[in-house]
Amino acid sequence: MLEAKCMIIKPLSIQPYQLMVESLLLRLPTHHSKHNFIVNAVGKERAGYYGEKKLMYPISKIDFSHDLLFQLRLPLNGAYFQMDSLVLTPRFLLIMEAKNYSDDVAFDSDFYRVVQKRGDEVRVYDDPVLQVEEQRYLLQVWMEMFNYPDIPIETLVVMTNPSFRPSGDSRYKEKIIPVNRLSSRLREISSQYSRQIISRKEISRLGHAFLDAHEPYVTYPDRRFGIVEHEWNKGVFCMECGRLGMRMMRMRWECNRCGSRSGDAHINAIKDRYLLVGPTLTNAEFREMTGVKSVYTASRMLGRENYNKYGKNKGRKHRLEYSYEKDFGYLEYLVKLYQDRQIKFKNKQINF
Numbered sequence: 001m002l003e004a005k006c007m008i009i010k011p012l013s014i015q016p017y018q019l020m021v022e023s024l025l026l027r028l029p030t031h032h033s034k035h036n037f038i039v040n041a042v043g044k045e046r047a048g049y050y051g052e053k054k055l056m057y058p059i060s061k062i063d064f065s066h067d068l069l070f071q072l073r074l075p076l077n078g079a080y081f082q083m084d085s086l087v088l089t090p091r092f093l094l095i096m097e098a099k100n101y102s103d104d105v106a107f108d109s110d111f112y113r114v115v116q117k118r119g120d121e122v123r124v125y126d127d128p129v130l131q132v133e134e135q136r137y138l139l140q141v142w143m144e145m146f147n148y149p150d151i152p153i154e155t156l157v158v159m160t161n162p163s164f165r166p167s168g169d170s171r172y173k174e175k176i177i178p179v180n181r182l183s184s185r186l187r188e189i190s191s192q193y194s195r196q197i198i199s200r201k202e203i204s205r206l207g208h209a210f211l212d213a214h215e216p217y218v219t220y221p222d223r224r225f226g227i228v229e230h231e232w233n234k235g236v237f238c239m240e241c242g243r244l245g246m247r248m249m250r251m252r253w254e255c256n257r258c259g260s261r262s263g264d265a266h267i268n269a270i271k272d273r274y275l276l277v278g279p280t281l282t283n284a285e286f287r288e289m290t291g292v293k294s295v296y297t298a299s300r301m302l303g304r305e306n307y308n309k310y311g312k313n314k315g316r317k318h319r320l321e322y323s324y325e326k327d328f329g330y331l332e333y334l335v336k337l338y339q340d341r342q343i344k345f346k347n348k349q350i351n352f
């Protein structure tokens with residue numbers, strides 16, 4: 001048997017939308033009327049990401065060569081469609097959708113819905129099989145549009161929560177599987193396709209065409225939730241203790257809760273602003289976000305960062321360019337800090 005090669009063309013990462021809601025939650029006062037709503041939005045994103053992460057291990061055990069893309073969002077006829085993970089092989093493609101349903105879940109294929117029961121609580125979701133079949137159809141249309149060869153597309157819904165107890169339509173048995181059944185199901189699917197339709201090279205080209213066409217969902221609190229800028233707290237977080245509101249003392253940031261110092265703590269605040277407002281920044285906006293008072297100091301600090309500038313004098317704007325995949329690790333760290341010391345930081349609002 002030939003050695004199985006895996007090429008991850010687009011790795012799993014925390015999506016821009018999740019980064020935005022995580023950052024918003026850290027800065028939104030707990031008494032804000034939409035605070036609970038944002039808590040739920042964050043919870044949903046975390047569960048989704050956690051579920052997708054659980055696919056990684058079984059996928060890493062795939063014993064046939066394949067390329068892999070996670071969280072792909074492709075434009076089609078003015079709209080977008082999204083896939084949790086896409087496996088490419090020269091014989092077939094496979095779309096996998098991860099679901100984190102827990103407890104008793106009944107599949108009702110006559111009405112295309114899923115009913116989850118948790119004690120007295122009942123929730124109704126859209127049918128995930130219908131969802132993944134729709135993705136298959138849209139992917140086919142997309143590939144036809146760009147004249148890619150007709151290659152079979154398989155679909156799977158993977159249940160990632162161990163407490164999941166399915167019932168209902170048995171027609172769904174091969175389409176909806178628990179995550180511990182994934183490795184064997186992948187082998188079964190692979191054994192059904194022996195004919196090579198696209199060469200290895202073409203598969204790699206197709207994978208990169210998907211990557212080039214990918215457009216992440218980027219939005220901001222005002223647009224998405226009607227939460228405008230002055231409703232969330234500005235300021236620089238202390239990465240040692242999590243306090244919001246470090247002060248600038250002799251060109252260094254100082255935390256007056258834990259005493260820690262930093263030369264570049266403001267960078268994370270700028271990144272937060274990138275997530276919450278957008279990619280442009282004026283000197284005044286920098287001062288408002290960080291609490292730096294002097295125009296001159298702000299200008300010096302901005303000058304160090306190599307941002308592209310355009311416009312003149314007061315209207316001068318800096319164009320922020322950050323990578324959603326690489327530049328937001330501080331946010332994960334901060335979220336964990338808050339989770340670990342939850343009680344201590346219940347009241348996080350701090351004024352300059």
Ligand SMILES: [Zn+2]
Nearest residue numbers: 238241255258
């Ligand atoms: Zn501190």
